Amino acid sequence: MGQETRTLATQLIRGMGSFFKLCACSRQSRCPHPYTIRYRDATGRQVEETGYSTQPDAVEQLAKIYTEKRDIPRQQADLKRQIAKQRFGEYASSWLARQRHYAPSSVRSVNQVLNSQVLPTLESRRMNSFTSTVVEDFIMSMEERSVGLDAQQNAFDTLKKILLDARRRGGITDDPFDGVIPPEYIPRKITIPTLDEIHHLKEVSSDELRVIIDLMSGCGHRNGEAYAANLERMVADDVYRITEQIDGTTRQRARLKHRKPGEFRETPMPSTVRESLLRYEQGHGADLNGYLLRPQRSPYWAHTTLEYQWSAAKKRASITRKFTTYSLRHFFASNCLSRGIPVTDVAEWMGHKNINMTFKIYRHLMPASIGRAAKLLNEGL
Incomplete structure (x- = not known):
């Protein structure tokens, strides 16, 4: 088999997306390779998915995604796009303001973790750019700075709460913690008074x-x-x-x-x-x-x-x-x-x-x- 190449995509109605095969076969309609679909999600980000065995399967999935996007209220779609474009520092600030169940001491603790560990590295990054690689690089940056494991875990837990909140609200498409091994803090030996x-x-x-x-x-x-x-x-x-x-x-x-x-x-x-x-x-x-x-x-x-x-x-x-x-x-x-x-x-x-x-x-x-x-x-x- 020759080197795989991307063939010309078949474009459907405007906004629905397209489908194609990533192979060099001369008669792609009869070759066994799967179809790939390309579309834009609710946040406007381009997405590709593969593994569709037939052309009708690919078209059916594109139609389903298109219908779901079309049925999403415009206000909700606009909110997702707004979150996706926000900088992390701005979103973290709005997220913390929404944690009304936090005691004042907890708010101070979270702010301290953000200011000392998270924001210096991630403050300017857009929310829709967070991937598992970004999270892993953040953990590695703390290791390189010899940040203690307890502080690493606190920073990781805080980052996870914020990013999963953004994902739940539609600002992040994929799980940025998929496959990420978190830092594990093993508490030091405690002293117990007699x-x-x-x-x-x-x-x-x-x-x-x-x-x-x-x-x-x-x-x-x-x-x-x-x-x-x-x-x-x-x-x-x-x-x-x-x-x-x-x-x-x-x-x-x-x-x-x-x-x-x-x-x-x-x-x-x-x-x-x-x-x-x-x-x-x-x-x-x-x-x-x-x-x-x-x-x-x-x-x-x-x-x-x-x-x-x-x-x-x-x-x-x-x-x-x-x-x-x-x-x-x-x-x-x-x-x-x-x-x-x-x-x-x-x-x-x-x-x-x-x-x-x-x-x-x-x-x-x-x-x-x-x-x-x-x-x-x-x-x-």
Whole structure:
């Protein structure tokens, strides 16, 4: 067979496209090679597809595509074309503005990832030019700049959300992540405070910090969620409902991370935590809405307040091991998993968006899971 060449395309009605064969056969109507069709999609981009065994098959597919395009409302088609021509930086900005379920802290985090990793490389690129090769080149550029794997994964996840949103709205035709291997961040080994260390910290802490330590180590709260400690959230003797957080930078109430406004999650509340909250309320009272932690100079706690009191408490307790307040959440997870509580429940209580991250971080805390499974299976046999 001779070298394949593109034969003259058969043009159909205006806007419908054309069909042809990529072969050098003298009688193409009878040769076994497939037909290729060429058309423009709703965004105006030229597309070629091959694999049609007969001419009627090719014409039928072109007619179907033409009918679908014709039936698309003009406003929708115009929007697709507009998105396709937009620069990434402009689209990313409009995308973030539409994420109304993001808490202010999440918006700041996304902006930081965009400004530090994504926009310097991709800001001026048109949306319809994104392909899997472009995404792979972006990952390679981060590797060449020795960007840490955790930052690589955050940048990749942010880029993926934005591009798949543009594809869903018709601005990108093909999946730009098809075949792309994402960077995989393996969390480093975590430091878990011991129960003795927690007790020593509570002995030398302020009453306010003691409440935060109890909520984080006993119920799995995040820092900002503990700042919002509230008697009204004790919905049962052994259940605490987390409905909001205090933004540690702005000192304002905010929705939960990975939750829409009004959504909440519930966690088991050990009796020691319940008694801690009630004891604080008896000694210091609560405001009219049930909030416990009320600094003198501002309505709510902030990260700076926590950092100062935490450092002072560690020093007074003579604790030299390097762990932060967030390590108290690791203690909560360890306490749960070491007692056989399923990781799915732990992920829900801790407010993780994806159970895969919970599993990666805490997999090693599951006590002899493979050995235990082997024994259970053996009993079944």
